[in-house]
Amino acid sequence: MTRLLAELSGPAAAEALTEKSIVVLPTGAIEHHGPHLPLATDAIVAEASATAAVARAAAMGLDVWQLPTLSITKSDEHSWAPGTLWLTPETMMQTVVDIGRSLLTTRARTLVFLNGHGGNVALLNVANRELRRRFGLRTFFMPAARVPSFDGTDGGPDEHGTGIHAGHGETSMIMHLRPELVDASQFAATVPAHIGDFRHIGFNGKPVTFGWLSNDFGPTGVLGDPTGANAAHGAELFEQSVSFVVEALEEISRFDYTA
Numbered sequence: 001m002t003r004l005l006a007e008l009s010g011p012a013a014a015e016a017l018t019e020k021s022i023v024v025l026p027t028g029a030i031e032h033h034g035p036h037l038p039l040a041t042d043a044i045v046a047e048a049s050a051t052a053a054v055a056r057a058a059a060m061g062l063d064v065w066q067l068p069t070l071s072i073t074k075s076d077e078h079s080w081a082p083g084t085l086w087l088t089p090e091t092m093m094q095t096v097v098d099i100g101r102s103l104l105t106t107r108a109r110t111l112v113f114l115n116g117h118g119g120n121v122a123l124l125n126v127a128n129r130e131l132r133r134r135f136g137l138r139t140f141f142m143p144a145a146r147v148p149s150f151d152g153t154d155g156g157p158d159e160h161g162t163g164i165h166a167g168h169g170e171t172s173m174i175m176h177l178r179p180e181l182v183d184a185s186q187f188a189a190t191v192p193a194h195i196g197d198f199r200h201i202g203f204n205g206k207p208v209t210f211g212w213l214s215n216d217f218g219p220t221g222v223l224g225d226p227t228g229a230n231a232a233h234g235a236e237l238f239e240q241s242v243s244f245v246v247e248a249l250e251e252i253s254r255f256d257y258t259a
Contacts, residue, residue, distance in 0.1 A: 003054045005065045013106060018063065021108040022252055025099065026050040026069040026144060027124065029117035032081030032214065034166040034222040036186035037174055039083045041166070043071040046116030048177050048238070049144040053114075053245035060246070062253050065108070070095070074119045078214050081221055092123055093130070100131040100139070111137050112252060114245065116144040118164060138255070142248050145173060145241040149204050149224070156233075157189070157225035160196030164203050165214060167224015169237055176234030189225035190218040 005013060005023065017023075028043025038044070047069040054066045075086035087095065100111055111131065113124045121141075128139040147169035150156030156168050163169065175182050195201070201208040203223075214221040 003058050003064065003066055004068075006068050017065065017106040017108040019107050019109055020063050020253070021106075022062065022064040022110045022112060022249060023067060023103060023108050024050050024054055024064060024112045024114050024249075025067045025096075027073055027113055027115045027117065027120050028069055028071050028144075029073050029075045029119065030071055030083070030085040031075035031078040031117075031119075032084050032221045033170075034186070034188075034190075034220045034226070036183045036188075036226060037166050037171060038178070038181040039085075040071065041170065041174055042117040043069055044116075044178055044181075045170075045173055046114060046144040049116070049241055049245055050114050052238075052242045053249065056242065056246050057249045060250070062249055064249055064253075067099075070099075073117060074123055075117070077119055077212065078221060080213060080215050089123055092120075093127060096124065096127045097130060097134070100127075100135055100137055103137065104135060109137055110140070110252065112140045112142065112249070114142060114144045138252075140248075140252055142245065143241075144245070145170075145237065146244055147173065147237055147241075155228075157191075157228055159191050159224050160193040161202055161204050161206070162192050162196050162217075163224030165221070165223040167222065167226055168229050168233075170224070171226035171229035172231065172234035173237050174234065175229060175231040176238055179231060187226045187229070188220065188222070189227055190220055190222040191225050192217045192223070 026046035028046040078084040149163035152158030
C-alpha cells in the first residue's frame with residue numbers, strides 16, 4: 001500500500017489515518033547551489049530521505065505517511081542569485097500553519113517537518129509551537145540529512161566548520177541521488193577559513209550566529225569544498241541520514257508530553 005498520502009482517495013485517507021498516524025512533511029528549497037548543483041538540491045534530499053525513511057518505518061509497523069514536498073520555502077539568503085524562489089517569513093509561516101490546520105480534516109494529530117534546508121530551521125521551530133498551541137497537534141522538527149562540515153580527516157576536505165552549502169557532503173549526496181544533475185567540471189571550493197577560526201561565532205552549532213547572505217563569502221554562493229565529492233560517500237551519508245530519521249520516527253511514535 002502506498003504511503004504517499006496524496007495518492008489516496010479522500011475516503012481512503014479518512015479511513016487509513018488514525019489518532020496514532022504520523023504525517024511527515026518534507027521541506028526543501030529551490031535556490032542557488034553554486035554552478036555545480038541543481039536549484040532543487042534541498043528538495044531532492046528532503047524528498048528522497050522522507051520516501052526511504054517512511055517506507056522503512058512502515059515496514060517496521062509504524063503508522064507513518066508522507067505529504068508532498070514543500071519545495072519553495074524561505075530562501076532569501078540566496079535571493080541575489082537567478083533561479084532562487086523564496087517565500088517571505090510571513091508567507092512561509094502562514095503556509096505551514098495552513099497545512100497543519102488542513103490536517104485536522106483527518107484523525108491524524110502528529111506532524112513532522114523533515115527539513116532539507118537550513119534557512120527553514122528557525123521558522124519551522126517557531127511553527128512547531130504555533131501548531132501545538134492553535135490546533136493541539138503533536139509537532140516535531142528534524143533534519144532530513146546529517147551532513148557534517150568535513151575537517152580534513154577520513155578522506156574529506158577541511159571545510160573549517162563552514163561546509164554548509166554545496167560543499168563536500170551535500171554534493172556527494174546529490175551525486176548519489178541524482179548524478180545526472182551534477183556538473184563536476186564546475187567544482188570549486190569557497191571555504192571562509194577565517195570564520196572557522198572563531199571560537200563562538202560561526203555555523204554548525206556554534207553558539208553565536210549572524211545574519212548572512214550566501215554571496216557574502218564569494219561570488220559562487222558556495223560554502224564548502226565540493227572537490228573530491230563522490231557518489232560512494234554520498235550513499236554512506238544518505239544511509240546514515242535515513243537510519244537516523246527512522247530511529248527518530250520510532251521515538252516519535254511513543255513520545256508523550258506527560259510521564
